[in-house]
Amino acid sequence: MICKSHAIYCLHLLCSLLLLLCSCLHYCAARDTITAGNPINSTSNETLISDGKRFELRFLIISGHRYVGIQYYTWRPPEIVLVFNRDNPLPDSTTGFFGILNGNLTLWDKSGISYFSTSLGSSRSTAKLLDSGNLVVRDDQSGKSLWESFNNPTDTFLPGMNMNANLKLTSWTERGDPTSGDYIFQQNGDVRNGYIVCKSHKVYWKSKETDSFNPPLPVPLNLFNYFLLSIRLCLCHLIC
Numbered sequence: 001m002i003c004k005s006h007a008i009y010c011l012h013l014l015c016s017l018l019l020l021l022c023s024c025l026h027y028c029a030a031r032d033t034i035t036a037g038n039p040i041n042s043t044s045n046e047t048l049i050s051d052g053k054r055f056e057l058r059f060l061i062i063s064g065h066r067y068v069g070i071q072y073y074t075w076r077p078p079e080i081v082l083v084f085n086r087d088n089p090l091p092d093s094t095t096g097f098f099g100i101l102n103g104n105l106t107l108w109d110k111s112g113i114s115y116f117s118t119s120l121g122s123s124r125s126t127a128k129l130l131d132s133g134n135l136v137v138r139d140d141q142s143g144k145s146l147w148e149s150f151n152n153p154t155d156t157f158l159p160g161m162n163m164n165a166n167l168k169l170t171s172w173t174e175r176g177d178p179t180s181g182d183y184i185f186q187q188n189g190d191v192r193n194g195y196i197v198c199k200s201h202k203v204y205w206k207s208k209e210t211d212s213f214n215p216p217l218p219v220p221l222n223l224f225n226y227f228l229l230s231i232r233l234c235l236c237h238l239i240c
């Protein structure tokens with residue numbers, strides 16, 4: 001008799017533990033995908049984490065201003081590689097939403113003001129944060145990629161990006177301020193495999209003809225620490 005009730009008790013305990021484990025796993029499993037009608041918001045602290053836990057997309061506070069950006073998930077201090085609304089921070093007083101709105105990847109607030117939006121207007125799309133750090137928006141029906149953060153970088157070149165005539169890296173204004181700064185790195189239109197840095201629309205630095213753009217990967221390359229890496233560009237007036 002005692003033995004039987006004991007066994008039932010044990011079974012109960014085991015079941016409860018299993019349930020707890022399952023709900024924990026469910027709770028702990030972060031998503032990497034945003035579908036229409038399912039944005040992340042600034043009150044819940046929910047973030048997108050890439051499948052292999054390399055990158056995280058989240059609401060960020062930088063020097064007291066609110067942004068949405070992508071950063072390395074485990075690095076401390078965090079290394080921010082992209083800021084969507086760099087020139088348009090979200091006011092403190094409002095709840096922000098980042099997701100798919102009318103087919104556009106959008107950052108908006110509860111009164112409907114938009115702080116960042118792609119101009120896609122596709123009927124149905126899904127955004128997924130990949131382990132490379134690329135956020136890819138795909139059309140649900142065709143599976144075709146409509147927009148990629150790798151084609152719309154901030155100041156950081158990540159392994160897997162394609163340096164071409166359309167790609168521009170624009171520096172932060174200063175550390176702690178992601179607002180578009182004065183320095184722009186891009187391909188030099190008339191020189192094959194040549195690159196230039198413009199400062200306030202004037203050419204500030206020009207590469208010699210090189211074989212290819214071959215940054216020392218897999219280090220993220222951003223305009224402020226660029227000169228620390230093996231390609232010694234004088235980008236930052238602090239060291240020039």
Ligand SMILES: *[C@@H]1O[C@H](CO)[C@@H](O)[C@H](O)[C@H]1NC(C)=O
Nearest residue numbers: 041042043044045046059061
């Ligand atoms: C979100 O994170 C902040 C700071 O870590 C914390 O103060 C707040 O309670 C969190 N909110 C929720 C809903 O978890």
Ligand SMILES: *[C@@H]1O[C@H](CO)[C@@H](O)[C@H](O)[C@H]1NC(C)=O
Nearest residue numbers: 039040041042043044046095
């Ligand atoms: C924010 O997101 C959380 C988790 O997804 C959700 O429970 C909550 O209702 C959302 N808040 C708003 C204001 O939509």
Ligand SMILES: *[C@@H]1O[C@H](CO)[C@@H](O)[C@H](O)[C@H]1NC(C)=O
Nearest residue numbers: 101102104117118119120121
């Ligand atoms: C989405 O983009 C399309 C195309 O540019 C535009 O017409 C539409 O107004 C946008 N929607 C939102 C909610 O911004």
